[in-house]
Amino acid sequence: MSTLTSILACPRCGISLDKFHCKACQLEFPIIEDIPWLFADPDAARTDWRNRWNLALADLNSRLSQAKTALAGCSSTAKPRLNTLVTGYEKQIHAIRELLAGLALGPAADLTTYLALKTRLPPQAELFSYDANVFRDWCWGDTENLLSLEAIIDILDGVKPRRILTLGSGAGRLSYDLHQHLNPELSVAVDMNPLLATVARRLAAGDKVDLVEFPRAPVDGASVAISRSLYAPEKASAGFEVVLADAMRPPFQPGSFDLVVTPWLLDVIDASPAEFIKGLNPLLRPGGLWIHHGSLAFTHADPAQCPDLAELQELNRECGFGEQQSSEITGPYLDSPVSRHARRETLVTLRATKISDCGELPRYQALPDWLAKGRAPIPLLPAFQTQAMTTRIHAFIMTLVDGQRSLQDIASVLEEQQLMPKADAEVAIRGFLIKMFEEALQRGR
Ligand SMILES: C[S@@+](CC[C@H](N)C(=O)[O-])C[C@H]1O[C@@H](n2cnc3c(N)ncnc32)[C@H](O)[C@@H]1O
Structure with a gap:
């Protein structure tokens, strides 16, 4: 991790880290399963994800008992389907327990407690929020994966970045493919979801991960739960790193990267487009490139925060980016062979060159003491x-x-x-x- 550690900065105060230690904040950032947890408050993030992990397990257990009850009273025609479902849930519970054992699990409370206590990470970010992406990345998604890789290679037009950051890397396939293809000295895949990051880390290291795919609209009874063995085409070459962090508080020194890629992130992240672009500008060296890849499907309540491509390009110019190029391609999205549902998306690949800084971002607002410490009266x-x-x-x-x-x-x-x-x-x-x-x-x- 030596190149990685040389560019790390504290996500709280911004000063360079000494390995994974911030002297100013007196904080040691944990490394779990070879993945540094570089959240501004790593203990809180860990507790939060542990809660979500327990919520996901409680949910799986409750589905398992429902499936068992259904199996007990079903017709002989439904039996094979329900049997597959029961076995699928059992295997998934086992797999998820093992994959995230490093979260140092506490005793599980019941489902209602966890539902009530959903904590501060974006509430929509559950452990399984992007589970279909895992199977697309590492099992059946060659067409989609290649479409994305080619769109980015095309728009790079021969540029060979030395250091690449992928923000919102999910299960990591695009980041891995870019790394294998462009052979940079360092690629960092950043996501906030430990399940996705753990899958990315293990597969990039050449290990196998067993998970069960539960397609949204199974094509037949045998497809309600499919056991998948996931692995990468080859072990990632040296310099591929996976980091858990918040993309809005990226733990890197200014100017650390030649290329920042944000696949399907800009329109889902819990921030306005301007905040997001201002946050990623400092990560690039002057002349560095930002590539947005994916849909432009904003869901902000405020329509001003849902720009089209032309508005986005204008915003980029206001945020220190100069020359811009874009391309569009229509293709399948999450088109699982065992599901009757898939999306069709017209993907935008937008390349923007950093020409200047864009001014200081206001520091992320810390939680007030009555929330963080819990001793003062709640206003x-x-x-x-x-x-x-x-x-x-x-x-x-x-x-x-x-x-x-x-x-x-x-x-x-x-x-x-x-x-x-x-x-x-x-x-x-x-x-x-x-x-x-x-x-x-x-x-x-
Ligand atoms: C739509 S998914 C795309 C994932 C991946 N790029 C792909 O194409 O499969 C959005 C990803 O962004 C991650 N994400 C959302 N907000 C984030 C944040 N603030 N910091 C880090 N990751 C974030 C989610 O965990 C999820 O993996």
Whole structure:
């Protein structure tokens, strides 16, 4: 890791690290399974991911017992499918326990506790958020993987970067392919998800990983759970590193890279495009390249934060980037051979050359002490008051759900309690229960 350690900076205070130690913050960053955990608060991140890991395991266990119950009462036609599912869940539980054993697991609480305690990493980032990408990367996705590699090699147009950073590298295939193809002295694959990073690390080291694929829309009963043995075409050549970190607090000294690649990250990351681009600019040396690759499918509530390609290029110019080129190609996305579902995407590959710095980014706002340390009183913010009221009403509605009352009965109770006129209450309760019902369906309960 010597080239890597020479460019590391503390994700908290920004000063160069001494190996994996920050003298100023008096903080030692852990290395688990050969992967440095370079989050600003590595212990909190570890606890947080341990919770999500336990949540994922509790969820798998609950699916397993549902599948067992279904198997016990099923017809002979359904038996092979349900048997496959039961075996699939059992294997996956075993595989996930083993893969992330390094998280130093504590005793597992029950599922509801973990659901309630989802912590500060983006709430949508669950352990299995991008599980299909793992199989695309390392099993059946040659067409898609090659499409991405070729799009990037084409737009590089002969440029041979010495140091490459991939932010949001997921299970790592594109980062690995670029490394093997371009032969740089260093490639760093950064993601915040330890499952994906562990898969990337192990496969790049030449190991095999066994996982079960559960396709969203299995083509037949035998495909509900497919055991996959994942491996890389060859061990990654020297200089390939995997790091766990937040892309919005990248743990690297300024100017460390000649190329930063962000595949399918710009439009999913929990930051505005301007914040994101301003955050990655300092990582590049002058003349270095940023390549965005993937869709432009922003989902920010604020439409100003959902730029099209032309707006994105304008934003890049404001953020210290000069010459820009782009290409587009349409192809399959997550097209598993055992699923009836796949996406078709028109991918944008945008190359932008850094010509100047773009000014200091405001330091990431630390959590206030009442949250971080937990001893000071929690302030009664107006948003908390509103939330407390809605939570009380929701809790009240749920207590009225007793298997006897109808939606209209509950609306009458709300009117009697002078909370809302009955007609309004009916609409509000329906909306709330639709949400609850859909969540229950999604979780299969
Ligand atoms: C849409 S997936 C794409 C993954 C990978 N590039 C691929 O194409 O398969 C987005 C990835 O970004 C990662 N990610 C999202 N926000 C991140 C952040 N703040 N820091 C690091 N990784 C992040 C997710 O964990 C996920 O692996």
